[in-house]
Every structure is written in C-alpha cells, then in structure tokens.
Amino acid sequence: MAQQTANDIASVPWIDKTFILKALRNSGDEKSNVTDVTVRYAVASGENYTSTIYRVEVTLDDGRQRSLMVKGPSLGEELATFAKMAGIFWREGGMLADAIPKMEALLDAAAPNKLHRFAARCLHYGCENNVEFLVMEDLAHSGFKMADRKRGLGLRHSLLALRSLARFHAASHALLRQQPELADGYDNMWRKPNHNMTEFIQGLVQSAADVCRTWIGFEKFVDILEKLKLKIRDLCIEINDPKPDSFNVITHGDFWVNNMMFRYENGDPVEFRMVDLQISHVASPAVDLQYFLSTSVSDDVYFNHRDLLLREYLFSLEETLQLLGIKAPPREAFLAAMDEHGIMAMFGALCIKPIALTPSTPDLEASNTGDHSGIAFMYQTPRIKRWLQTTLQEFSRKGWLKEQ
Template sequence: MVETKQAQEPQGDSRPPPSWLNKELIQQALRNAGDSNSQVETIDVSVPVAAGDNYGSSIYRAKATLTDGQERSFIIKGPAAGAALSSATTEGRTFEREVTMLAQVIPQMEALLEEAAPGRFPPLAPRCYHHGTSPVEFLVMEDLAPSGFKLADRKRGLGLRHSLLALRSLARFHAASHALLRRQPELVEKLDNTWRAIDKSMRVFVKGQIQGAVEATRSWPGFEECADRLEKFKDVAMDMFAQLNDPKDGAFNVITHGDYWMNNMMFCYEDGEVKGHRALDLQIAHVASPAIDLVYFLTSSLNDHIHEHHQDLLLREYHCELKETMELLGLQAPSLEALLSAVDVHGPFSLFLAMARPILKAEHGLDVNAIFSGDHSCLVPVYELPEVKTWMQRILRDYVRTGWLPA
C-alpha cells in the first residue's frame, strides 16, 4: 500500500493578524524560551492553516527577526472570531485546559519518561513558551515546522507507518499520564469529562451530522435498517458519548488526548521516511479509558485500506509500546485482552467520528457554523462522494454486526 505523502503546508487565508499579536508578545515568549539577551526587531505574521482545516481557534505563525540577524518562529493560538465550535465548548474551558496540558501536565509526563529511561523518549507535544488571557486568551508555542514537521493529508488518511508512529506515541502518552495520575489523583477532577460540559449547540451539531447520514442512507438500497437505527440513535447519541467518556472506577484510566485525529498531529521525515511525531490541540484532554483515543484515531485517521485490514495489528503494536513503557515506569499495563475489551465497550463512540467523515473529507471544508445552527443540508451531498459512500456502507454494516449501532 502506498504510504501517505508529506503534505505541503497549506495556504492560509488572508485575514489580517490581530493587534495583540505584536513584538512585545513575541519578546516575552523569547525570554520564556530561555533567550533573555536577544531582542526582536520585526515580526512577520502569517496564517499557516487552510480554511476548513481548523475548527475551534485561530492559528498564526510569527517569524521574528532579531537584532543580531537571527530568526525565530512561533505558533500562536487565539480565539476564532465567530466560530461556533469555540462557543459550543466554552463551558468546557478548552483554552484553560490546553494551557494546563501544555504548560504543566505534559512537562511532568515527559519528566517521568526521562527519569525512567534517560534520552530514550522524544517530546510528546510542542513546547509552550507563553500564555495569557488579556486582551484575549492566547497561547504561544514552539513552531515545529523548522524542525521538519508537517501535517499529513487529511483527505488521503494515514498509511501504516504513520499510523504505527502515532499509536506508539499515544501509548507513551497514556503510560506517562497514568503514572502521573497515580502521583496526582486530583488531576481526575481537574481534567474532568469535557463531554459533560458541552452546550446545546453541540447537541444540534451532532444531531445534524447524524440526520445527514439518515437522509443519505435512506436512499441506499439495502440500508433501510441502518437508517432506522441512526434515526433512533441521534436522540441518545450525546448522552451515550458523554457516558463513554467518563472514567470508570477500578478500570485502567489515563489522561486522554480527547481529539486524537490526524489534523491534530504532525510528522517529521528523514530521507522521505516518516520518523517523528508530535501531538497538537489538547483542548479537550480528560481522564478516561485509553480506548477513547484509540477508537477516535482508528475511525478518523486511517486510510481505507489500513482501516479495513490492519486495525488488529495497530492495536497490538499500541499495546506492546504501552506495556514496555509502563514497565519502565515501574507499573503494569492491562492485558491485551482487557484492552481489546475496552475498545469494544467504547466502540459506539466511534460513531461520532463516522458521522464526521463528510467534514473531514470535504474538499474545501464545510460550513461548520451552518451545521451548528441546525442546517445539515451541506452534509448529504458529501455522503454521495464515492470514497465516503463506500466507506460508510462498509462500517455501517460492521456497526450493525457488532451492536455498536443499537437497534
């Protein structure tokens, strides 16, 4: 199978940079990064993501030219003006949560890994150099692009090498987070279930996704039962998703990424081969079963061939890395059988990603704000795209067979 190619950096939109993104902000980030002597002379701000590739915030790249002629680059995240997804998750304190993860939790996780095996493990995420809430909420992070990191092509999906790398990184993330939770159990409350705090507009969004699938599947011969099941499911979906994202007493819980799909990770390459991985966008990280991240990733990010033929291999490789990392941390991982059972129990959560397939595959992105407002009409034509229709028909049969799509 042909491996996913390195994606070229997308062309950003033309909106001007905000006034708060200025030299003083970058100067402070530079100091926090350990460079107190250099002075910022100029900054050049661009938008490094294409319209439709980011749904909950605004992303900027600031290239700073220093007075000594050197250059430094930072990624800045700020609020997305008018973004429905951002407002829908306000109650979930997404900005505050990402700051907590990048500035506090992940550095502690990485310290545990370094203590267990010095020099063995790469960073899990970009460094956080500066953050604040005035005049708006902002986050200044390491720019991974100068180190060769790129987004993969979300429309093609990940091949086997990329998928293995992403799941091994996720296994280390989960292992280190479990170790940290044992030392700091108060994190369970601090990183509570974000699905419990999502407001009614998100419920409208999810219902709209499912209704789009209902209307599409009713037109497909032989899928009438699936359409009926989806029609019933849309009224209970959000409550089921929230319940599945709760941590379970006595179970193996970790800090989940919460949104672990291919647009929230970057890969680096050496001689054309994928070699490195970093996780991005930890806005809805919370304590739950690792199966949440697994079903999220497997449903959202694999190319069709890998999704159909290699999920078992990927889960076994994830478990192998989890077990090995846990042993280095002096802990015991759950058995492979227990892990697979957890994936099966949490399998219905993958319906959230399955219904998002049109959004992920749309050529130029869909009008997400329209879906939040209750207009799902833009979804139905995308379900008729050959690659989306073929994939949906295959997985809907699987969901009926496994019981993940209840009668």
C-alpha cells in the first residue's frame, strides 16, 4: 500500500453521513442534518501506531461546516488485532467521555473557570459492524498544533505540558479517592500480551548494542544492553503496576511529544491538550515524567533544565492537590519514586527518542517480524549518536544501567 500523507483523501466506507449524524446526535450538541462528509488522513503513515486517524469535514443542511476527528482501526492487520484485543478504543473512550470530564469538574468546583481542559471532547465511541471507533472534536479547528518531534520541546513548551500533567495527575488522584472502583478499568496496559511490541523493543535495544560495539569506550555496554534486551519489557511491566500505599494516579501512559497539542498567541505556547490516552492506567506519576523527559524535550532542556521542570511539576502538583483538599506526598518520596522508575527513562531513551529524532519513521511492521534493518540506520546519525552516548553514560552513573 502506498504511503499516506496528511490531508490525502481517504476512502472509508463506514465513515458516512449516517455515522457522523449519529455521533453528532449522541453528543447532544447538533440538531442539524448532515448533507456531505469528506474524509482525509489526519496524520501521515507511521506517525500513529495502533490506529488510523481521520479528519472528517462535515457539511450541515444549514450551510455550516464542522470538522471532526475519527479514530479507527490500524490499516495493519496485526496492529488492528492487538488494538481490539487490548481494548484501547474503549479505554480512551472511557478516559475522554467519563474520567476526564469528572476530573475537570472537580477542578472547576474548586476553582471555577480558572483551569484549562485536559483533552479533546469525545462525541461518540464504541463498536459498529465490528469496527471500533472514537469521534472527537478537531483540536486543530480551535488553533491547536503539534510540535516538531525532531526538534523536541523547548523550555516554554515543556513547562506548559508539565504543569498540565501535574494538574491531570492531581485531579485523577482525587477522582480515584472518590471512586476507587475506577482503578479496575485502568489496569496496567503493559500486561496486555503484545508479541509485536516485544520484538520491536528488543530490536531497538539490540541495535543500540550493535552500534556500541563500533564506538571506542562504549564496548562495555554491549553485553549489558544485550542482557537488558531480554528483560526490558518485563521490567517495564513490573514498574507500571501501582504500588500499594504509594501516591498513585491515572497516568497518560504515552506522554510524549507526538501526543501533545499546543495553542499559540504571538508565537508563544499558551494552552495545552493531551491526545491518545489509549494506554492510560493507574501507576506512579513517575511513569509519565521519566518517559516525557527522555523522549520529548530538546537537547538543551534535557541537559540544562530538568531540575527546573521537576520543580515546576511538583509546585503545580502540590498547588492543585491543596486546592482539592489533599495533602501532597513528601518531595523525598517523589524523588525516590523517580529513581525507582529509571527503567522508563531507559525505555524512552533507547526505544522512543531515536524514532522521535529520525525524519523518516522506521517500518514498524517489518521490525515486528524480526527484520530490524529499518531501525538500525537511526543510530548512525550524529545527533542520535551523541544522544545515546550521553544518556548511556548518565544511566550508568545513576546505577540504572548495570550488569544484569
């Protein structure tokens, strides 16, 4: 199949006038009838893993235009099968239509009209004719844009994202206190069987080991990485479980630059929305923080401003918890949790950051079958080489990367 690009016309028989009208009626915010729909791909091939995202331009019978986002199954059969088995559409639909509105209501009650929303509004989700789907508002229509994953987020973007994440974590913690049964619906997504993801992760770590073999002074990491390759997913599974008697939240689960949108005024980011909450689960907030820092920020922010980011996150978390009448966890416990979740930083640095820095997305389908030639090239670029060498040394100093 030819590579799709954003804005290419998409032929999707199930996204028709009847489907869109049902979504509009379900949301209760539209009484007009639909006269026409045009479906386009919202992102290019490779920019989304477990689903396909469409932008649907809707013409109503009163002449008005609306723009909606529809998420449907991946065009790859194996990925579509995994998504259905793991229930990611139902999980994201539950987050957007139930959990997040409740979290926003808690904040609005504590501080009316002072806090921004967390995510797009969900109009409809479910399964029809064996097709799982989500219908959401189009954030681009409100001026939101994605940042450039290849550049990484600058300091202003990073601070805005982490302040929102802190409020999200605080509100989710408050909601879990009110409705502890919600945790049952947000179990550890890492525990869902996913042979394809295991193959992909192992291929990336092996590629890092292979390239270390060619760098003077980095040969010591070859054996360590090859052993880590065999257990990194199991380590990630374990660390993403919520810990009893610890400060747990509903995490985003995949909080990196491609799952964020920003609205700008005079060139500066002023408002933030998170997208793709399909693997949200209850865990330590350190899961999201370590993953974000190792995947999404610019080199300058990563090496020079991480302490500032953590201080701002903690200030926003503590401020929001106080607003909600909840005592914040001790900072010492939070910093200890960050250290305990170092495996998430290593996963992000070894398996996600190289993809983020690479202009052309590697062939995920091929790598899932054991062909890793499409991802090995990433480590040959100067920037990724510098990134990998620096972070390997850092992780080694912290004691995270050692003989297994």
